[in-house]
Amino acid sequence: MKSIWSKVIIHVDMDAFFASVEQFHHPEWKGKPVIVGADPRQGKGRGVVSTASYEARKYGIHSAMPISKAYRLCPQGIYVVPHGNLYSDYSKRIIEILYHFTPAIEVVGIDEAFLDVSGCVHLFESAENLGKEIKKQIWDQIGLTASLGIAPNKSVAKIASDFKKPDGLTIVPTGKIQNFLDPLPITKLFGVGKKTWEALQNLGIHSVKDLRNYPDSYLESKFGEAGTHLYRMARGIDNREVHVNEEIKSISHETTFETDQVDSEVLRNTLLHLSAKVSQRLRKRNLRGKTIQFKIRFDDFTTFTRRKTLANYTHLTDDIYEIGKKMLEEFHPIHSDSGSERPVRLIGIGISHLVDEKGTQISLWDIQNEKKLALAKIVDQLQEKFGKSAIVHANTISLKKN
Numbered sequence: 147m148k149s150i151w152s153k154v155i156i157h158v159d160m161d162a163f164f165a166s167v168e169q170f171h172h173p174e175w176k177g178k179p180v181i182v183g184a185d186p187r188q189g190k191g192r193g194v195v196s197t198a199s200y201e202a203r204k205y206g207i208h209s210a211m212p213i214s215k216a217y218r219l220c221p222q223g224i225y226v227v228p229h230g231n232l233y234s235d236y237s238k239r240i241i242e243i244l245y246h247f248t249p250a251i252e253v254v255g256i257d258e259a260f261l262d263v264s265g266c267v268h269l270f271e272s273a274e275n276l277g278k279e280i281k282k283q284i285w286d287q288i289g290l291t292a293s294l295g296i297a298p299n300k301s302v303a304k305i306a307s308d309f310k311k312p313d314g315l316t317i318v319p320t321g322k323i324q325n326f327l328d329p330l331p332i333t334k335l336f337g338v339g340k341k342t343w344e345a346l347q348n349l350g351i352h353s354v355k356d357l358r359n360y361p362d363s364y365l366e367s368k369f370g371e372a373g374t375h376l377y378r379m380a381r382g383i384d385n386r387e388v389h390v391n392e393e394i395k396s397i398s399h400e401t402t403f404e405t406d407q408v409d410s411e412v413l414r415n416t417l418l419h420l421s422a423k424v425s426q427r428l429r430k431r432n433l434r435g436k437t438i439q440f441k442i443r444f445d446d447f448t449t450f451t452r453r454k455t456l457a458n459y460t461h462l463t464d465d466i467y468e469i470g471k472k473m474l475e476e477f478h479p480i481h482s483d484s485g486s487e488r489p490v491r492l493i494g495i496g497i498s499h500l501v502d503e504k505g506t507q508i509s510l511w512d513i514q515n516e517k518k519l520a521l522a523k524i525v526d527q528l529q530e531k532f533g534k535s536a537i538v539h540a541n542t543i544s545l546k547k548n
């Protein structure tokens with residue numbers, strides 16, 4: 147496999163993700179048009195469609211369409227407002243499954259990820275077997291279908307996962323890239339938005355094959371750097387790596403006060419609360435840490451940090467707090483009676499130099515941590531989509547295995 151393919155990249159994308167989760171929770175909705183998005187209010191609602199089940203797509207309904215229009219197209223549809231926490235749970239569980247196959251995962255959205263399986267594909271004999279196994283595990287353990295694209299690079303893998311949705315598995319080996327891309331409309335290429343599409347249409351370029359008739363220099367003169375990008379995309383050239391989500395090296399919490407604080411007791415109580423949150427997260431993940439870091443920012447935004455390494459690893463609130471308190475005192479003496487302490491804008495406490503329960507150093511490839519970061523990313527995306535209140539903060543989410 148590796149001798150023919152420079153790399154083996156898989157792009158996984160769940161089918162009609164939010165709508166499929168809703169259908170899974172309401173089996174009576176299976177096979178029916180389900181539209182997740184704003185409340186249509188009998189066609190008078192504002193807002194847009196988040197996604198629609200494949201049954202609803204037959205009516206022409208798609209993501210980002212005004213919900214009022216969707217309602218006109220399919221008044222008998224089942225309309226559901228999004229349940230962000232639920233989708234984030236599913237997302238987390240799906241990513242956990244992917245980590246059974248490789249730690250080289252780049253989570254790029256709530257329902258999609260790239261996997262670099264160059265190093266493990268041989269264990270499954272073929273890319274096809276590996277793809278089938280991933281789909282099977284997602285189906286067996288989650289009850290949802292995913293579409294997969296497998297190719298020597300990210301851009302072709304992504305186009306491939308979209309090729310036979312839903313429940314697709316499309317494999318494009320190196321030698322077949324051009325045949326695969328040529329008949330596709332140029333809109334399938336990464337980076338071809340509405341403007342580029344219009345400009346290309348005006349030049350009579352509709353398919354990838356049409357685009358390939360134009361030399362790099364011509365495309366560059368027309369579109370600048372984007373032209374070179376188009377030239378490469380049309381040929382399936384893409385050297386981008388799968389960017390593995392970075393490890394978590396430390397756990398920390400900080401608070402910015404609503405009004406700047408001079409009261410030592412408030413500062414100490416806040417520090418205690420933050421220390422408790424840090425130690426809680428350590429315990430939840432079965433981790434201990436050795437280096438405590440403290441941060442303080444004053445009203446004029448000058449910021450100081452201090453760190454101290456303990457003799458032993460800890461996950462206890464008291465250990466963290468005691469060190470933090472001493473550091474706080476350095477900047478904000480508790481027994482000062484001068485009354486002239488500088489108002490504090492922010493304090494924070496954290497711990498690094500982490501080991502797991504067996505005392506093993508947390509390494510770059512530590513799968514648990516990879517998962518957690520991936521999850522945090524998803525939570526951030528959900529918050530962007532649904533607002534902060536829709537979901538508990540990443541810091542407070544349980545990261546234990548389900």
Ligand code: TTP
Pocket residue numbers: 159160161162163164165195196197198209210256257258311312531
């Ligand atoms: P997508 O993967 O783009 O869409 P999808 O999974 O619903 O359907 P497909 O089978 O074509 O992959 O997006 C994933 C989820 O993100 C989707 O279920 C809902 C959400 N989303 C929005 O809320 N708004 C949007 O405009 C888009 C595109 C997605």
Ligand code: MG
Pocket residue numbers: 159160161162163257
């Ligand atoms: Mg999807």
